[in-house]
Amino acid sequence: MTTVPVPGPPRLPLLGNLPAFARDPLGFFTRLRGHGDLVEWRLGPQRSLFLSRPEHIGELLTGIESEFRHPELGWAFKLVLGEGVVTSEGPSWRRKRALVQPAVRPRQVRGYAETMTDCAATLARSWRPGQRLDVRDEMLGLTQRIAVRTLFGADTAGRESTIGPAMDIAQRAIGDEFRGVTLFLPPWLPTPGRRKLRRAVAVIDREVARVTGIRRRSGEERDDLLSRLLAARDEQDRPLTDKEIRDEAVTLYIGGHETTGTTLTWAWYLLSRSPEARDRLTRELDDALGGRAPGHDDLRLLPWTEQIIKETLRLFPPVWLMSGIAKERSTVGGHAVAKGTVVWSSQWSAHRDARWFPDPEAFRPERWDADVAAAVPDHAWFPFGGGSRACLGARFAMVEAVLVLATLAQRFHVDVDKGEIPPRTGLTLQPSRPVRGTLRAV
Ligand code: HEM
Known part of the structure; x- marks a missing residue:
């Protein structure tokens, strides 16, 4: 030393x-x-x-x-995420991590892949060549639908518009607590933003309790995260309580939705500035899929698509x-x-x-060609953190981002308007202004 x-x-x-x-x-x-x-x-x-x-x-x-210990995350985090795996420390964190991990194992993620592709294909069907888009809104809307469906399955059908937006209001409010004068206000002071946050949390609590209640009563096992959380048992063979299920469900939503949606937004931005990378993507999708929808088994045929996502995460890591x-x-x-x-x-x-x-x-996705990437040391690229608290959803996020990009880019290019878009720091790294573009058929 x-x-x-x-x-x-x-x-x-x-x-x-x-x-x-x-x-x-x-x-x-x-x-x-x-x-x-x-x-x-x-x-x-x-x-x-x-x-x-x-x-x-x-x-x-x-x-x-x-x-080392994590820094305190603050009262707004606790209000929204409760005592979930992100907000816990020590033995409580260890127990929760062990309980949540089985829900996001590669075998389970394989089961969520169809929902990811379905949601992306539905979006692609609604798009028209020449249409103007706010790319970030489109991508966050898509990852929101995927998050709600992979978490709760059919039990939220028709109510995605209740729980998704409530989660988003809560997530934005957490971010606001870290910005400007709010940072210095005592937690009990009821600002308009904080009143909105509490209303959103009440909607989340009600909706998650409703869906959990339906599932517990039916006893049905489905292929969604909620069923996995209900089936989880700790070392003493104890299941998660309703409150614990609520906290982990919200944690998985908040941890996964905006991070993955923003990654896809940046990927479109970078691709529209790199015609060679985009052409190679079109060729790969043509060769591997020939116009059919991608599935989990196709991932191994899509190395370039994956390299685009890895390179996007290098340049614009959501957790920075x-x-x-x-x-x-x-x-x-x-x-x-x-x-x-x-x-x-x-x-x-x-x-x-x-x-x-x-x-x-x-922006060079070819950095991630196997022989070149072998020279990159461990922890030189760490968008998902590492060690014992590494991201639990890394596999989920990579599968989602690759399948969504493959499904959409098979049919459309997004020509993002000219001009550099610098990132803005908050809880995650976001574009500092709207990412607008025009759709063009492939
Ligand atoms: C591109 C997308 C994503 C990125 C960049 C990302 C990044 C990260 C990072 C850096 C951490 C560690 C934070 C820390 O230790 O301070 C983390 C933790 C976590 N992430 Fe992700 N994440 C992503 C997607 C997801 C998804 C899709 C899910 C859920 C399905 C998820 C669930 C979690 C959870 C539960 C933790 C806490 C793990 C623990 O504390 O033991 N993440 N994520």
């Missing part, structure tokens, strides 16, 4: 690097990488360490739960920042880390490291 001081940017008294971080977090983390692989900085008085080397990032990710607080005195990369230090890494910054991704700003 070394005690040599690590480099860092100059900082202000008391505020540390807070102003630069708040002004432009993406630029700030990119500049921090310029100071070295391990960089010390201050968020106000908070001692912080920023990691850029993949093996150090791996130490952080695998150490979450043992050496991760952190852990040292529970005790610890080490990272052989350096001493004092108890209470916040250790950070950023997918946005690490995914642009030219050591592993030459010409890092370029």
